[in-house]
Amino acid sequence: MSNRFKALLSVFKARVGDPSRERDTAVERAEITVEDEEGKSKSRFTIRIICRHGVIKTYRLTFEAIPPMHALFVKANANNMWSISSRTLRDFVEHFGPGTEQLDIYSEDGRVSLTSYTEKIMSGNEILKQPLHTSIAIDSLEFAEFSVEELLHIVISVKDFKSIITHAGITSTIVKACYSRPASPMQLTYSDDGILSEFILMTIGEVRGGSATPAPNAPRAGPKRQASRQPVATASASKRATPAEMPPPPPRSASMRELSKTRDVRPSPPPPQPSIPSDALFMPRADDDNDKMWDPVNQEDDDDDMLLWGQGGGENDATVNSTRTQHGVTPSMNSFQSNMSREALDRQLAPTQRLPPTQKLSQARPFHRIKGMFDD
Amino acid sequence: MSALAEPGNGAPIFKAVSSSARQLFQLLNCIRFSPKAQVQISNEGLRFSVEESRVMQGIVFLDKALFTTFNCTLPEAEPPEDDQDQDPVAPDLPIFTISLAALLETLQIFGAADAAGSRFSKSDNDGYGSNIRRDRPNAFSNQALGAAGICRLSYYGVGEPFSIILEESGVTTTCNLNTYEPESPEEIPLDRSAIQVKIIMQARWLFDAVAELSSTSPSRLDITAFPSAPYLSLSASGHLGSATVEFSKGRELLETFTVAEKWTQSYKFDMVKAAADAMRLASKVSFRGDEQGVLSMQFMVEVEGGSISFVDFRLVPFIREEDDEDDEDEYEESQESESNQDQN
Numbered sequence: 001m002s003n004r005f006k007a008l009l010s011v012f013k014a015r016v017g018d019p020s021r022e023r024d025t026a027v028e029r030a031e032i033t034v035e036d037e038e039g040k041s042k043s044r045f046t047i048r049i050i051c052r053h054g055v056i057k058t059y060r061l062t063f064e065a066i067p068p069m070h071a072l073f074v075k076a077n078a079n080n081m082w083s084i085s086s087r088t089l090r091d092f093v094e095h096f097g098p099g100t101e102q103l104d105i106y107s108e109d110g111r112v113s114l115t116s117y118t119e120k121i122m123s124g125n126e127i128l129k130q131p132l133h134t135s136i137a138i139d140s141l142e143f144a145e146f147s148v149e150e151l152l153h154i155v156i157s158v159k160d161f162k163s164i165i166t167h168a169g170i171t172s173t174i175v176k177a178c179y180s181r182p183a184s185p186m187q188l189t190y191s192d193d194g195i196l197s198e199f200i201l202m203t204i205g206e207v208r209g210g211s212a213t214p215a216p217n218a219p220r221a222g223p224k225r226q227a228s229r230q231p232v233a234t235a236s237a238s239k240r241a242t243p244a245e246m247p248p249p250p251p252r253s254a255s256m257r258e259l260s261k262t263r264d265v266r267p268s269p270p271p272p273q274p275s276i277p278s279d280a281l282f283m284p285r286a287d288d289d290n291d292k293m294w295d296p297v298n299q300e301d302d303d304d305d306m307l308l309w310g311q312g313g314g315e316n317d318a319t320v321n322s323t324r325t326q327h328g329v330t331p332s333m334n335s336f337q338s339n340m341s342r343e344a345l346d347r348q349l350a351p352t353q354r355l356p357p358t359q360k361l362s363q364a365r366p367f368h369r370i371k372g373m374f375d376d
Numbered sequence: 377m378s379a380l381a382e383p384g385n386g387a388p389i390f391k392a393v394s395s396s397a398r399q400l401f402q403l404l405n406c407i408r409f410s411p412k413a414q415v416q417i418s419n420e421g422l423r424f425s426v427e428e429s430r431v432m433q434g435i436v437f438l439d440k441a442l443f444t445t446f447n448c449t450l451p452e453a454e455p456p457e458d459d460q461d462q463d464p465v466a467p468d469l470p471i472f473t474i475s476l477a478a479l480l481e482t483l484q485i486f487g488a489a490d491a492a493g494s495r496f497s498k499s500d501n502d503g504y505g506s507n508i509r510r511d512r513p514n515a516f517s518n519q520a521l522g523a524a525g526i527c528r529l530s531y532y533g534v535g536e537p538f539s540i541i542l543e544e545s546g547v548t549t550t551c552n553l554n555t556y557e558p559e560s561p562e563e564i565p566l567d568r569s570a571i572q573v574k575i576i577m578q579a580r581w582l583f584d585a586v587a588e589l590s591s592t593s594p595s596r597l598d599i600t601a602f603p604s605a606p607y608l609s610l611s612a613s614g615h616l617g618s619a620t621v622e623f624s625k626g627r628e629l630l631e632t633f634t635v636a637e638k639w640t641q642s643y644k645f646d647m648v649k650a651a652a653d654a655m656r657l658a659s660k661v662s663f664r665g666d667e668q669g670v671l672s673m674q675f676m677v678e679v680e681g682g683s684i685s686f687v688d689f690r691l692v693p694f695i696r697e698e699d700d701e702d703d704e705d706e707y708e709e710s711q712e713s714e715s716n717q718d719q720n
Contacts, residue, residue, distance in 0.1 A: 007616035010591040044617070054625025055581065056606070057588055061617035 011047055011059050026052050036065065071200040073187045078178035080148040082112075086190060088142060090169030093162055097134040103158045104205070107148050112138045116158045144174055154182050155205040164188055164199050179203060389450065389470060390417045390531040392443040397527040397542055399442060399679045401483040402657060404476065406675070406687045407434035409650035413476035414558050415538070417531065418469050419448050425563075426476060432647040433564045434654075435688040442683060444526075470531065472555035474538050482551040486525060486544045531555075564690040570667040573601045573639045575608060576632035576660060577623075579675055583655035585610050585621040590649060592619045596694065597645040599671070601635045608633075612645055631660070641669040641693040651675075654687045669693035 031048040043064065049057040092114060096103070100116035107113070113135055120131035140146040168175050171192040179186035182205030189198045394400060407413070410426035417423075422438040440446035450469065525544025531537075537552035589597065594612030601608050607630065611620035623629045651673060655661065658675035665671050671691040678684055 007592070011619075013591075053628045054623065055585075055629065056620075056622040056624050057585075058620040058622070059592075059617060060619070 077180040082146045083144045083176040086168035093165045106153045388530040392446045394527045397483045406654035416471045431692045433690045471558045474553045567666040573665040574634040575663040579658035579661040600640040
């Protein structure tokens with residue numbers, strides 16, 4: 001469902017200063033209904049705000065139904081994790097230089113460095129952007145939990161991070177960040193009073209050879225469960241979590257691609273698991289251009305991946321293999337991306353499966369072009 | 377002495393002193409939607425009227441009670457008539473046009489507009505100033521503290537400037553505003569014998585409703601009054617959707633409510649919004665609509681000092697055609713759902 005977000009926001013924004021307003025128009029309750037019946041020409045998102053003295057304000061906003069976009073995040077892969085009080089983090093974030101674009105996070109010897117920076121951009125002799133670095137070093141004891149690979153540089157957008165932390169900082173809560181390695185998504189979560197906020201940010205950074213099979217050295221790190229990165233996999237898949245059964249664990253990068261592929265083309269997926277959707281960020285997108293950005297990038301070396309996967313997996317991989325066999329029959333997945341009847345697929349697929357995962361996104365894009373989710 | 381005062385040296389035909397430029401400013405600020413105002417001077421006071429495209433008219437009457445001294449020596453061309461004719465509709469009352477923007481600028485030269493001016497620039501966060509009553513009597517105003525200066529208005533006659541002299545703690549500002557020939561002075565006609573709707577309510581509820589609807593940036597405001605619930609409904613639709621404010625508990629909200637049958641009219645939203653300053657300032661509004669849909673909004677404003685003034689607005693509605701858009705849509709929709717039911 002796509003709605004002009006601004007219109008929706010404006011309904012509630014005017015009420016931000018409500019306490020200082022006169023009491024007579026205080027809001028008593030709000031009712032929200034959605035009208036979207038088939039055969040009816042109008043789809044309306046209706047908000048009724050009932051104020052004192054029987055003043056009723058009704059908004060009927062137009063919307064259109066569109067297939068939802070999801071950024072996928074595979075928690076099992078995220079072997080780096082830290083959590084910290086939102087207020088503390090907000091205090092740090094305030095120091096980031098205005099105008100900086102990227103935020104680099106890494107830890108070394110119990111010190112965590114947050115560096116916000118802008119890279120110098122030249123056009124001929126003209127300096128388009130002045131370089132700027134602001135570094136904050138924090139003792140890892142400031143964190144509630146900290147289990148991150150040493151010297152792992154992960155880079156995210158400052159603007160997004162700031163917006164998220166500003167929001168989280170409104171209440172005193174714990175912000176938790178999970179990520180695996182550069183170029184894979186980072187998840188930030190916090191909850192308060194029944195509001196669960198979950199953000200998935202794209203990360204960039206140097207993909208070092210070592211980080212392909214990361215081995216966090218922090219003692220608090222949980223057990224690594226590479227194989228369960230298949231979020232919709234059935235119980236059989238989770239058994240593969242024991243690495244001993246898989247003689248050569250496939251290189252992570254390859255399996256990522258694999259993952260994106262199986263997801264794309266699976267024509268008859270296993271029934272959705274109710275717990276899965278919470279791992280996915282619901283991200284409605286208005287235009288197709290953005291859709292393309294989320295598409296998987298590498299699709300040529302299918303065969304290698306299949307081979308790898310086939311060799312690596314044991315009997316327990318039966319479900320995965322069967323779907324992959326069908327993949328051979330399925331026509332090109334681009335057709336799925338662009339013009340296949342999405343709605344038909346949407347009905348079949350669990351929410352997390354409707355769109356390809358985003359694990360490969362950043363590799364396809366130049367670092368400096370990463371754009372944030374939030375407007376300026 | 378000749379009937380018409382000698383330009384520049386005779387006695388002025390109008391002279392008034394007010395102890396508060398702020399009062400005058402507040403009232404005139406309500407009709408600032410037009411840059412030029414027509415002024416009519418009578419024995420009872422000053423009448424400022426502005427209009428926009430002959431579709432909206434705003435009138436502020438500055439009663440002589442607002443002034444500490446008020447002298448109006450009307451031209452004595454026909455003394456016998458003058459004796460009988462003390463009422464303000466005497467035909468040869470001085471009437472001229474001045475720049476309202478310049479007048480307002482002058483009146484607030486000593487900061488009369490403190491609160492009003494800050495509305496445009498400052499956020500609404502400061503608890504005291506942001507109150508919707510911010511333009512109402514304030515214990516800390518210059519007026520209340522006795523530090524106010526005085527404001528003298530005078531006019532010598534046709535072709536002469538309208539002069540304003542402001543004095544405050546030893547500083548004097550003299551301002552002569554050029555006067556122009558009056559334009560067509562006709563009022564938008566409200567047929568008092570064919571009033572179909574009459575509602576008296578708190579002005580701030582109207583203000584709140586209009587502020588609420590402006591979030592959809594609509595072009596048209598539909599006002600509907602029903603003899604039963606929801607009594608009064610204001611609705612507006614923009615391209616992002618529509619918004620409606622209903623006053624569903626007539627008795628609590630509406631002091632007077634006289635509606636014989638359903639009455640619906642549409643007005644240009646921006647024009648109704650031009651009256652927002654009056655809605656904010658006023659305590660009550662009398663809301664009347666006639667058969668043709670001409671809307672009169674009469675605001676009762678209590679200015680500093682406790683006296684009551686009135687600010688009037690009149691609006692001409694959009695012409696409603698029989699096959700009005702929305703009705704048509706609804707009709708189609710109902711037809712559609714009926715046919716669906718038939719199919720089922």
